[in-house]
Structures are given as structure tokens and as C-alpha cells.
Amino acid sequence: MKNNVLIVGGGPAGLEASSQLQRLGYNVILIERSAALGGHLAKWDRLFPSGVSAQDALKTLLGRIEGVKCFTDTEVQSINRLDKSYNVILSNGITVLADAVLMTTGFDLFEASRKEEYGYGIYNQVMTNADLEAYFRNHSDKRIDNPRRIGFVHCVGSRDEKAGCRSCSKVCCATAVKQAIEMKQAFPEADVFCFYMDLRLFGRHYEDMYLKAQKDYGIRFIRGRVAEVAENADGSLQVKAEDTVASKPLKVSLDLLVLMAGMRPSVSGRRVGELLEVPVEEDGYFSVREGIVSGQRSPLPGIFLAGAATGPKTLPDTLADARAAAVLVDDYLSGIFTEAKHYKNLVRELW
């Protein structure tokens, strides 16, 4: 009989792992708590660095999961560990006897309104990276009315002790450069500024995108944190920052400010983790057993992790991580991990 693998989270990691595990011959059950599969990818318009359509990428992933049992609007209600499997009761009333569980619970976007000094939810012309992607998809947002001066603020809720997140979100510098170029394409007369602390553009062709933003589109990169945003009498925004290269304070009037909200550990994923008793680290992301050599294994037997459940990742990172997790689930269920003794000891310690 085929082993059952339960995958919790129907974003890119869950979809890719589902397709790989199904191809390896497992009976895959994929659950997603929202009404549709695709996670954040489903809400995005174009992907850096090449500008390919996010919806086309999603269609490709969805096209590969034929035969996988998918339940949307479904959450884990309770989990009991049995001898070698998990008895999982879902919110739709179905019970799954899972031989392995893969958590692909993704991430939440930082709530930009928590950084009051940037004025999100206070001033009309302040939006987030996610809002701007929605505009690119729908071509409509009342905050965008032929803006002549546009600013992007990097590291919103990332690398920020006060916001409770020390780590870099890895994707938002590249997203800012991509979105700045797209805004310049949509509004060629606009002046576009990016306010950054460091630019972290490490992937293949990312640097080319950055050079193109400067050379072909005239986007200005200003090294310095935005300290405060206020509204001018004419309704435009006044942004105060410090240019740390020129070592002088700066005041800029803008028609639109875009906040690059970073990645945070998923709150709903954390809840499932608590049911399973998967440990989390200080930063709120799940712990892995051996970060470097097998970063997709939780410290618990039969529980695996992939994608942004273990920290910020780009989409290609996420898909590669999902494939690696599928291989480790297969190794585990095929008995290639001869670690039963280790697990027994571990289980004794934990339960």
C-alpha cells in the first residue's frame, strides 16, 4: 500500500513537493487554509529578475499536481502521534493517517502599519509592495494617480530589532528594483527614488537589473533610512531621511511611497507547528535538525519542512527546497534513514 504524505500549505513549496512526491508514488494529501492554492504567488504580477508572469509560473505548478488530493479552506484541527504515523483530523471532518507530514506553511508579510513613522494606513499615498503588485495586476488603485515623484523604502519590518525581526527578508531589494523599473515604465515622466540600507542583490542577473534601473531608467538609489513621513499642505508626502553617503539630512516631496514589507513567520503555520510540537527558533521560524546538510528535516520523526517555513526564501530557493524535502520524505519512508534508534531516543526525550 502507498504511504500517505500530508502536506500543510498550498503555496509554491507545497505545490512543488506535492508534484514530486506524487511522481515518486506516494498518496499525497495537500491542504490549504485559504480558498485558493498558490499562496503569495497567486497575488503577484511579475517576478524578478526577468519579469516573467507570476500567474504563468503558478499555472505550471498547478498543472503538475493532477491526482493530488487537494483540500482548500481546510486547516489541521488536531494531530495525534501514533507509533509510526500521525492521525490528523482536518477542519473539513476528514481524518488522515499520515506516514509523514510536510509543513510548507510559508510566511506572512510584515504589517506595515506597525511602522507608524512611514504612515501606512494614515496617509493615502502610502502603499506596500503587495499593494503595488495588486495594482500591476488590476491596473487600478485610488492611491495611484499619475505620480510624478515616487519613493521606495527598503527593509520595512526586516533587519529591525524594534520590529522584532533581525533577519534580512532576502527578496525585497530585488522586488524594489523590479517595481521601481515597472513604475518608471508606467509613468516615464516620474522621478523614482529607492531608500536603502544595503542593497542585497545576490542572484544571477539581479545586478544587471540594478544597473539597468540606474542606466536605462534613471532610478536614484539613496543610501539612508527614512526617518519620518508627513503630509504637506497640498496633500503630497514629505519624507525625511538621511543620505549616509553624503552625510546630510534629506527632505523629499513625493506623490507615492511604497514600503517593502518583509517576510515574517506564518502565524497560522506556527499554530500547526504547536499541534505537532515542532520547535521554533528565536526568530519565530521552525528549527531544522541539521541546517546545512538536511535543512528540510524537523527534529521530530516523520515531520519535514520546506520553503519559507524555515526562513525567508526566493521563489527558486523555495522550489529547490521543496524538491529536497520530497527526496528526504522518500528516503524516510523507504527506510533509507536508518535512524530509528536515534528517533526513539529523541521521542523519549520529547514526550
Ligand code: SF4
Ligand atoms: S532584501 Fe534588501 S530590502 Fe529586503 S530586508 Fe534584505 S536588505 Fe532589506
